[in-house]
Amino acid sequence: MFYKVFFIMLLLLIFGQFLPRVTIAGLWLGIDDILPLLSIPLVFFFYASQRRYLGPSYNLVMPLFIFVVSFAVYGALQGVVYLNLLKIPTELWQYLKRAICFLIAAITMYHLPLKKKILVVNVLLGASFLCLFIGILQLFKIEVVTSIYGRSDAQISNAMNDNAYQRVYSIAGFSTSWGGMSLFIFYAAVALLTLRLTLQQNLQIKNKQAIFLMLMFFILCLINVISSGSRGAMIAFVVSFTLFLFLLSFRIGAKSIFVLPLICCLLLVVGYVGSTHFDEKIAFIIYRFEALSESAGGGRDLQVLNGLALLSSWYEWPMGVSNAVQRSFNSSWGIESEPFNILVNYGVIGFSLVYSSLLIILLKLRKLFLKSESATFENKVIYTSVFCGVFGYVLFSLGFFYFAELIVGVYSWLVYGVLIGAGLAMRNKVME
Secondary structure: OHHHHHHHHHHHHHHHOOOOOEEEOOEEEOHHHHHHHHHHHHHHHHHHOOOOOOOOOHHHHHHHHHHHHHHHHHHHHHHHHHHOOOOOOHHHHHHHHHHHHHHHHHHHHHHOOHHHHHHHHHHHHHHHHHHHHHHHHHHOOOHHHHHHHOOOHHHHHHHOOOOOOOOOOHHHOOHHHHHHHHHHHHHHHHHHHHHHHHHHHOOOOOOOOHHHHHHHHHHHHHHHHHHHOOHHHHHHHHHHHHHHHHHHHHHHHHHHHHHHHHHHHHHHHHHHHHHHHOHHHHHHHHHHHHHHHHOOOOOHHHHHHHHHHOOOOOOHHHHOOOHHHHHHHOOOOOOOOHHHHHHHHHHHHHHHHHHHHHHHHHHHHHHHHHOHHHOOHHHHHHHHHHHHHHHHHHHHOOOOOOOOOOOOOOHHHHHHHHHHHHHHHHHHOOOO
């Protein structure tokens, strides 16, 4: 019973990201808010009913649960002390819903029969492609998909520009957020395509389209990252992709001899086409980076310095000053360099809890896919892709939000859950 409900929820979470958000009782909500909220008791009763459960453990996201519970209480008290106002730290919901969505994806993927496991991977890949395709449609100024997803009139206007200043945002509704998501989609697609190959081997199905699809995702992601105009996303994509090539060369050895030159040739072709046919766009990107340099990070340096200045007492460093206090005295939308935003709001303890959740997930994936007896060529590619995707997203978050992203923040956690659920199922031979 649990598994069927979780399966339906997972599909709704994947497709729900394409539905525009609605305002209910003054709250801006989407499917990725409503479903996790409704599923909290279901997840609790699921784990409470299990004995000696070998599937995905809630301990994988326990740091996020501890973080939310601790700072929900402490943050409200800080609002009273600093502002003489009782402000419930509602921003913590973003962290809780990521943990819940991760568990839904992991539990579902672990218990599904093999053919439905492959179905989930295909659905997630299809949704990822559709996200990128919507970005391409916006690049061609298709008004329907542009006006539906824009978060503001300014964003819609930028996306409908007829010149090089156009910035697309796909389903994210905000171009900077979309830049970060589209760079992660590439690594998620490589991992999911490779996982599909591994699962299909159990059914003795051969799939020779994987390399072609990876190249297609690379091109689409590159176009979307550039078209988003997000400088942080461009830098993170270049750095993470360089790391990706290096780790592939190191981990898969001789097999990379044929793959890496192909990718390098593709990069040269993309560079040539871009320089000859999109010179105005390149000039705009160069201007954006010059402006970034001249403004010392687009004003983020002042946000960081002013935020750190709020930690004026020794007792404020362990648990921060709260999101409400920081936004009242510093930046009304938060410090856009997210690691510093988390540090100022929640202190060293909160910072450690939040980022340890990602570390625990990466360590679990490493154990599942790089352990000596399971370290096949495909598994090495899966782990390398996820690692570089997380690295790229965290690097991107130095300039914008990852954990606090409102619209598309759940996507990466669904990917983590699917991969861990599948990895555990393969290890425990839950493949019927």
